[in-house]
Amino acid sequence: MFDKNILLKKIEDRTAVLGVVGLGYVGLPLSVEKAKAGYNVIGFDIQEEKVNMVNEGHNYIGDIIDKDLEDLVKQGLLKATTDFSFVKDVDAIAIAVPTPLDKFKQPDVSYVVDSTREIAKYLHEGMLVVLESTTYPGTTEEIIKPILEETGLKCGVDFYLAFSPERVDPGNKQFKTKNTPKVVGGCTEECTEIAAALYRNVLEGEIHCVSSPAVAEMEKILENTFRHINIGLANEMAILCKKMGIDIWEVIDAAKTKPYGYMAFYPGPGLGGHCIPLDPFYLTYKAREYDYHTRLIETAGEINDSMPQFVVDTMMKLLNGDKKALNGAKVLLVGIAYKKDIDDMRESPALKILELLEDSGASVSYNDPFVPKFNHKGKEYISVEWENEIESSDIVVITTDHSQYDYETIVEKSKIFYDTRNASKDVKNNRSKIVKL
16 A cells, blocks of 8 residues: 655655646646746646647747746746657546537547546656646446556556546636646545645645545536526526617626626627537536436527527628628628637637538638637638728628727628627717627
């Protein structure tokens, strides 16, 4: 049986070598914070391009300060590799790889499984493994633990295993990886103790320990299911308010004056990001094992998934009112990222709107200061200068409400202005031209 105090001492005096698998929106900020806390950190990724950028000190994640990464690499505190044999050198390793849904909205945990198998090849006594990737309750103990124990080492005796959900919110000005509270659930009390000790040495946020990995896994699903369902409610209210000729944004502003019993959620053109559109369906998948149908989650999902089509249908009506067809219309989408002031396009509803518009025969261009170009389904798109395109466009649609846009001018110069984000709320002139979601 390994003496846990040996690892705890390494964590405390910062002689422990830390590893992070996956250098994306979660893994790279986590690697940076661990290195800033004084640990030697090795980042693992299968994408050689990312590895090379990290080793050159070149940042590609918006929430990281460029100089922080550059300095840590120069100091030798952070390095990256595609060679998983270096796992043998680490004392603790976090798994922060994607957990997407397949086309049937079932979890794809293949990245987690592949990462765990790579770690298992080099697992050694006294090592801590923490899963941070969002997944369904049971993954840590039902999938990861058996793979690691195939080595002959026993969890809680020879090595330690825990789940601690990532809570990254790209673009959040107040809460970053460093100061966001952390939930930790280990397979044994010792596993929880050691994982919590590591996070306390790295992060400023509160470390909240729970009784098992399953509780921590379910906690993360609850967080995003809560948002998913309430956004679904806001979207359904927006559709109804549109039919009734009521401004949903004014309704929400009025409702949030109540100091208790109400939390404001806002409608939009659809759900974006890696968490809210996907995470609730991990629970839907797992619930089938218990012969339970998650009706509320799935209904909210249907509403949220229908919003891009609702936006396109509204555009069609607006163009018809101007005696024009959507087929052949010139459309300018303003903003392509999934939320304001970031470059993250994962699950962006603007992409679905773009697809629907092109399928209908519209000629679509876009502008996004954070996304100068992108490839989607084999086609390359390049951001245009909105100032040059706006007057020749039949309709302008605000799909992402970036702060730096001059909405006063956009409204003034648009033939038809359709705002799906309430970005034009402070526009003073030409308000009669504004059509809101």
